[in-house]
Amino acid sequence: MSDAVALAGLVAERVGDRAAGWDLAGELPRELLVELGGLGVLCAQVGAPHGGLGLGSRENGELTASVGELCGSLRSVMTSQGMAAWTARRLGTAEQRERFLRRLTSGGLAAVGFSEPGAGSDLSAMTTTITDTGDGEVVVTGRKSWITAAHYADLLVVFGHYRGGASAVVVPADAPGVRVERVPNPSGCRAAGHSGITLDGVRVPAADVLGGTGLPLPLVVTAALTYGRVSVAWGCVGILRACLAAAVEHTTTREQGGGVLADHQLVARHLAELHVGEQVAARASEHASALWDANSPDLAVAAVQAKYLASREAAAGSGRAVQLLGSAGASDGHVVARAHRDAKLMEIIEGTSEICQLVLAQHVRSRAPRGLEQRGLDQRSHDQRSRTPLREQQP
Numbered sequence: 028m029s030d031a032v033a034l035a036g037l038v039a040e041r042v043g044d045r046a047a048g049w050d051l052a053g054e055l056p057r058e059l060l061v062e063l064g065g066l067g068v069l070c071a072q073v074g075a076p077h078g079g080l081g082l083g084s085r086e087n088g089e090l091t092a093s094v095g096e097l098c099g100s101l102r103s104v105m106t107s108q109g110m111a112a113w114t115a116r117r118l119g120t121a122e123q124r125e126r127f128l129r130r131l132t133s134g135g136l137a138a139v140g141f142s143e144p145g146a147g148s149d150l151s152a153m154t155t156t157i158t159d160t161g162d163g164e165v166v167v168t169g170r171k172s173w174i175t176a177a178h179y180a181d182l183l184v185v186f187g188h189y190r191g192g193a194s195a196v197v198v199p200a201d202a203p204g205v206r207v208e209r210v211p212n213p214s215g216c217r218a219a220g221h222s223g224i225t226l227d228g229v230r231v232p233a234a235d236v237l238g239g240t241g242l243p244l245p246l247v248v249t250a251a252l253t254y255g256r257v258s259v260a261w262g263c264v265g266i267l268r269a270c271l272a273a274a275v276e277h278t279t280t281r282e283q284g285g286g287v288l289a290d291h292q293l294v295a296r297h298l299a300e301l302h303v304g305e306q307v308a309a310r311a312s313e314h315a316s317a318l319w320d321a322n323s324p325d326l327a328v329a330a331v332q333a334k335y336l337a338s339r340e341a342a343a344g345s346g347r348a349v350q351l352l353g354s355a356g357a358s359d360g361h362v363v364a365r366a367h368r369d370a371k372l373m374e375i376i377e378g379t380s381e382i383c384q385l386v387l388a389q390h391v392r393s394r395a396p397r398g399l400e401q402r403g404l405d406q407r408s409h410d411q412r413s414r415t416p417l418r419e420q421q422p
Contacts, residue, residue, distance in 0.1 A: 035093035095265025099369035100218035111137035155187030178220030192241025263337035
């Protein structure tokens with residue numbers, strides 16, 4: 028973990044005590060993003076052949092948690108850059124990987140365009156199209172909503188329908204026909220540059236369609252979302268660590284009722300639950316990263332599970348921290364107030380908690396032995412035939 032620790036120290040030095048000001052202003056310093064991008068921090072799993080640091084998922088996860096502990100908005104930009112890089116690695120040709128990844132590890136910034144006004148978590152309802160022109164270009168038309176880091180991005184990785192399937196195309200943010208508009212006053216991750224994107228007949232080289240062909244939508248989407256879910260899970264670990272540190276500091280120094288707050292049983296209970304929440308989130312994230320590093324086929328489900336658990340614990344834990352700190356934790360700009368607002372968004376992005384529950388339930392059902400599943404159907408049929416009114420069952 029030495030590389031991750033060193034990088035975390037560098038980020039902590041650059042951030043210092045400025046995160047609260049960035050959150051209140053709704054803006055991160057572009058020069059900081061460019062610097063961290065050039066150092067490879069924003070997409071640290073990109074390998075050395077493309078100018079990156081080549082961290083494993085576990086190392087990058089710990090780095091992500093450290094950044095999330097300091098500034099949720101910066102961590103969100105980090106997740107966005109990592110998703111863009113992973114999409115290029117997963118879907119792109121060798122030439123595309125070299126061209127785009129080298130850009131992202133040398134200070135270029137990127138955002139990933141999934142969700143749309145009428146297709147939030149239901150990505151099958153996307154209406155964005157990528158259409159061949161026949162002269163070596165494609166035309167990209169559509170709208171994307173709530174795209175993290177789009178305000179800062181030089182490149183937009185846009186997902187849409189292509190050649191009977193789906194694909195992603197890399198679009199310069201300053202290309203003619205591209206309009207990027209900030210989301211006004213987001214409740215969480217205020218400085219992450221959330222924006223809506225309009226693509227009005229944008230022409231780009233066909234060579235910038237990743238892979239150059241249409242692919243099944245689930246494959247294209249999973250390529251980016253799996254990275255995003257693991258990254259968000261680790262970011263939630265950071266949120267919980269920040270909340271736990273603030274809560275311990277406050278409750279062990281603030282006196283009330285003849286002793287420090289932490290001596291009161293109900294306060295101690297909140298501290299215990301915060302600790303357990305951080306541990307649950309960390310173990311789920313570590314499990315997902317271990318499967319990533321092992322190239323396990325079970326990774327996609329583990330990523331959903333980690334994101335679901337960690338975001339749920341972060342939302343609950345940050346609420347506990349606000350309760351423990353009282354008015355101090357409710358003050359805009361305070362680390363706990365920021366964490367509470369940011370954590371709620373984590374239950375929505377990269378698949379809502381409800382979508383995660385559906386995916387996990389479907390996974391569990393798919394693993395049920397066939398005989399057990401049939402017995403369940405037979406039992407339900409029997410129950411329906413034998414059901415009688417309660418009053419007839421009484422003696």
